[in-house]
Amino acid sequence: MYWCKIAHTEAEFEEIARLNYETFVEEIPQHQPNSARKKMDRFHHENTYIVVYKELELIGMLAFRDQRPFSIDEKIGKVEQYLSKEISTKLCEIRLLAVKKAYRTGRVLLKLTQALTAFAYEKGYSAAVISGTTREEKLYKQMGFTQFAPATGTEDALFLPMVLTRQQFETSLQQRLAKECHTFYPGPVKQNEPFNYSELSHRSLGFQSLFEQMRNKLLQLSGAEHVATIVGTGTLANEVMLGQLKAQQLGHGLILINGEFGERLRRQAERWSLDFDVVEEDWGSTFAINILESYLQKGSYQWLLVVHGETSTGTCNDLKGILQLTKRYDTKLCVDCISSFGAMPFTLEDCYLATAVSGKAIGALSGLAFVFSQNIVKSSTTLPAYLDLANYQQGAIPFTLPAVLVANVETALQAYPERYGQLQQRFNTLLQLPFMHYQVSTRQYPMLITLQLPKALANLQSDLKLNGLYVHADSQYLRRRNFIQLAVIQPDFELAIERLHNILSYYKQVEDA
Structure with missing residues (x-):
């Protein structure tokens, strides 16, 4: 198995010095031999070395550097004289590209190219230049490099000034390298199937049938009485939930915070000018039910707001225990289930309001937000129309819903339970x-x-x-x-x-x- 990393240990630098010697002293007579059979690069302390391993054996490397002058500048003059202004916007230099002879295969080159582009592309470089030996011209071309100036050097060590531009990468290499990539993101979720119904109007009977299938499955999984479907993100779903607390003038509340998304709820609640107290725990800690009960005993809280699955730490707050507590003290429980809905079975049947999204555990495309509720609410003239939950509970579809998103969610929900x-x-x-x-x-x-x-x-x-x-x-x-x-x-x-x-x-x- 081939894999790459950035070299940073002394053992790796020793291996790099040996490979540098084997390649640029013994194979390509660019430097004088020495008894130690090691060659430390003169820019060693400025280099970032990307190395490729075959399991535990270091078999290849390249050095990345963006400080001027480049070594290639010293051979042919400033490279900008040969390159267009657009290409020269932000340059870096690749040096010391070397792979042990036994491993000079397309697979190793692909790994090095993938590693190089992952390292340099996101930093915004317009192009990478390299002084490549003529002996390995084919190797450089396979990586996407093209010659941009006349060859330089001696007969025994002739080098080609070559460049890999951002445009060349995007048009020729990006798609091939993308097949080698995998994410462990908690959203958005990669979609492998083609999208359907992009032409279907949200006012059509066909859409209504599709929408009802999605809606019924969401209600079945949640245990809620009603669900509003909104084009937007989880943040928007939470705005609708908090807007209801404001419009219904429910009074004093309590917000539980033990991570970034509890903090987000507090910031949103402050913008709505809600009246609330806060119970805070360290990130990763959960809320002790007896302590929460002491708050509810002392204060007159009409509502309590909590994140169920706190994504920032992977903490699952005790929804069942908190729900039993709020029922005992006649407090309306509102829950951010954006990260947890679809990850595991639980019921929202006794929650006043709750939020979820399409692009998390459900596994669908991002773009739809859901607000679950137990009751039909009254329309409020104090809320923007798009944030008024009542508009989504009247049976009709009040605003444009892309059928492609609805169909995508409906398909994803078929995987449950x-x-x-x-x-x-x-x-x-x-x-x-x-x-x-x-x-x-x-x-x-x-x-x-x-x-x-x-x-x-x-x-x-x-x-x-x-x-x-x-x-x-x-x-x-x-x-x-x-x-x-x-x-x-x-x-x-x-x-x-x-x-x-x-x-x-x-x-x-x-x-x-």
């Missing part, structure tokens, strides 16, 4: 991966796992990206805490998890060496 078992099984598989001892200790649910990595593993996310494996780690609240997350909701999970397990196993051995 069997999907619950599939997600649980996938979750159990995640627990067997290396590095799972870095899990955030919390009450989990079968949607995602959160790891808090030590500084020694700070490069793990970027190294996985080099191999086409994307974990959830770019949000600011995750970066601040060194969190990375792996979700189980993507359709190609079984293929992706096998690759991830193998790479993590080798990665751990390399890091521990």
Whole structure:
């Protein structure tokens, strides 16, 4: 198995020096021999080395550098004189491309190309230049490079100035490399099937039938009496829920916060000028029912708002226990189920309001938001029409609903209830991966796992990206805490998890060496 990472250990730098010597001293007589049979590059401390392994053997490398002058500038003058202004906007240089002779195959080149583009493309470089030996011209062309200036060097070590532009990558390589990529994001969910009904009007009888099928399945899974379907995100669904609390003038409330999305509810509630108190716990901690009861005993709370599945840590708050408590104290329970709905079976039959979306655990395309309720509400002239829940409860479809989204959700819902078992099984598989001892200790649910990595593993996310494996780690609240997350909701999970397990196993051995 071939896989890539950024070199950072002394053992890796030793291997790089040996491969550098074998390639650019013994094979290509570019430098003088030495008894140590190692060659340290003169830009070593400015280089970022991307290395490729065959299991535990370092078999190839390239060096990335964006500081001027480039080594190729020293050979032919500033490269901008040969390149268009558009290409020259933001340049980087690739050097020391070397692969052990026994491994010079298309598969190894594809891995290096994938790693290089994952590393450099998202940084916005307009092009990468390389001084490639004529002996491996075919290799460079396979990676997408083209010659842009006359050859330079000696007869024994002749080099071609070559460039890989952003446009060349996007038109020729991106699609091929995309087939090698898998995500562990908690949304959006990759869609493998073609979309249907893009031409169907939301005013047609055909659409009405499709919509009713989706609606009935949502009600069946939720246990709610009513569901409003809105074009938008989970944030919008929460706005509709909070807008109802405002329009109905329900009075004093309580918001429970133990993660980023509880914080989001507080910020939204403040914008609605709701009257509320807050119970806060550390991220990953759950709420003690006896402490919540002490709040409800002391205060007169008409409503309580909580996130069920707190995505920021993978914490599952005790919906059943909180619901029993709010029923006892005649408090209306409102729940953000955006991350948890579809991940596991639970009922919303006694919840006053609850929210969910299409593009999370359900596995459908992002774009539809759902607000579940137990009662028909009265229309409010104080709310914007699009946020008035009553508009969605009158039987008619008040605003445009794309049939393609409705059909996509209806198809995804056909996987239930069997999907619950599939997600649980996938979750159990995640627990067997290396590095799972870095899990955030919390009450989990079968949607995602959160790891808090030590500084020694700070490069793990970027190294996985080099191999086409994307974990959830770019949000600011995750970066601040060194969190990375792996979700189980993507359709190609079984293929992706096998690759991830193998790479993590080798990665751990390399890091521990």
